[in-house]
Amino acid sequence: MSDLLHLFHLAVQNIHEDEHGYLVEASNRTPPETCGKCRSPDIRKFGSRQQLYNDTPIHGKQVTIQVNRQRYQCKLCKKVFHEPIHDLSSDRLVTQRLHDYVEKGSLKRTFTDVAAETGLDEKTIRNIFRDYVQRLATEVKFDTPRWMGVDEIHIIKKPRAVITNIEKNTVVELLPNRNKKSILAYFAGIKDPHTIRYVATDMWRPYREAVYEQFPHAKVVVDKFHVVKMANEAMEAVRKAVRKELTDRQRRTLMHDRFVLLKRLHDLTDQEYLKFSGWVRNYPLLGAAHALKEGFYAIWDSTSRKEAEADYARWKDDIPEELVPYFSDLVRATDNWHKEIFNYFDHPITNAYTESLNNLIRVMNRIGRGYSFDALRAKILFTEGVHRVKRKRKSTSARRQEATASLDGMGDSFMINRGFYNLATRPPEEEEMINYGAAISTLVELLENDEL
Ligand SMILES: [Zn+2]
Numbered sequence: 001m002s003d004l005l006h007l008f009h010l011a012v013q014n015i016h017e018d019e020h021g022y023l024v025e026a027s028n029r030t031p032p033e034t035c036g037k038c039r040s041p042d043i044r045k046f047g048s049r050q051q052l053y054n055d056t057p058i059h060g061k062q063v064t065i066q067v068n069r070q071r072y073q074c075k076l077c078k079k080v081f082h083e084p085i086h087d088l089s090s091d092r093l094v095t096q097r098l099h100d101y102v103e104k105g106s107l108k109r110t111f112t113d114v115a116a117e118t119g120l121d122e123k124t125i126r127n128i129f130r131d132y133v134q135r136l137a138t139e140v141k142f143d144t145p146r147w148m149g150v151d152e153i154h155i156i157k158k159p160r161a162v163i164t165n166i167e168k169n170t171v172v173e174l175l176p177n178r179n180k181k182s183i184l185a186y187f188a189g190i191k192d193p194h195t196i197r198y199v200a201t202d203m204w205r206p207y208r209e210a211v212y213e214q215f216p217h218a219k220v221v222v223d224k225f226h227v228v229k230m231a232n233e234a235m236e237a238v239r240k241a242v243r244k245e246l247t248d249r250q251r252r253t254l255m256h257d258r259f260v261l262l263k264r265l266h267d268l269t270d271q272e273y274l275k276f277s278g279w280v281r282n283y284p285l286l287g288a289a290h291a292l293k294e295g296f297y298a299i300w301d302s303t304s305r306k307e308a309e310a311d312y313a314r315w316k317d318d319i320p321e322e323l324v325p326y327f328s329d330l331v332r333a334t335d336n337w338h339k340e341i342f343n344y345f346d347h348p349i350t351n352a353y354t355e356s357l358n359n360l361i362r363v364m365n366r367i368g369r370g371y372s373f374d375a376l377r378a379k380i381l382f383t384e385g386v387h388r389v390k391r392k393r394k395s396t397s398a399r400r401q402e403a404t405a406s407l408d409g410m411g412d413s414f415m416i417n418r419g420f421y422n423l424a425t426r427p428p429e430e431e432e433m434i435n436y437g438a439a440i441s442t443l444v445e446l447l448e449n450d451e452l
Pocket of ligand 1: 035036037038039040074075076077078079
């Protein structure tokens, strides 16, 4: 009989083929010689049971293996056990290689797809995937960021929290929602939380509260982008209000007004500037709102916290009466988040990756159809080749050094290690891998090429 299966432990006895697939009768090549529990060689056969196992498809056809699974009883300890067959999964009625195939496949394709190809039902795929991700999560540990980003991304119809390493431009976690409870649960599981020095967030209260509760030593810095964005939103509200009062003919004179008004003044082309000055003459409210927006942006040109806070106070005092309603959201947010917003001037960290993150969200939502949140999360976090890693050789003495150094919040342990290199007294070394998380740029690239 041809060895269709190429499995070490299973001998093919018979092959039945029809248009749907193969049914392969097989038997164990390597029956047990001892008791699985007490290792006694004194075992006897104790009935058998026919079992059907799914295997990876062959020639595009589904494969089922029929095994007469022998049972044994140990005469010494009385334990009854099935003969172990190492090619078969111990948890499910699938071969080990199909199990591996489904694991890999469930990260790459939709569960429906993998189910259709393998002949397993979707629930089985989902369960294998769930166990796989749990295993990956214990195996793949991401380094705790020193500068952590906590942001919101909107995928599969809901806002989710995304946790990033700002220095390394990586994603380290995606949470199913952005509730305080979820954030706290995630924070509580972080090893060496003292590594975290700064947390850059948007102005979502639960983020701030969770950080202060779990990492009281860390400084929260509101991402500058999220603050100045509100000045643009105020400008946009004024623009809409002005337009509403105009006749169709007047409105036509305001071509591309949104684009021009939201742009920074110093970025306008000569032609845009010409248009802009015309509008400002005709609609002074637009001009005043624009000046206010620009003034707000200018606060971020300050070189110190003190200067920025003074600039802001002045800016707030000078808001023209008629613009107060439009800028009130911005003022309220800036006042509610005063400390965290102006922390930026002491620690100018910002989510420089915001743009690539937005790309990522856009592509993810395009390919995301048919995936559950958990599946997308696992793709992002655990796909092979997406991680930003650093190999590092380290010695026990360097490890000790590193432990002390990281307590002091000192620099790179690799450098410390190098400093300790000494051929005469070189201690035994081992290589260690630091995993910083999924590189955002690689993710975008893979997604765009349909390779994730
Ligand atoms: Zn035994």
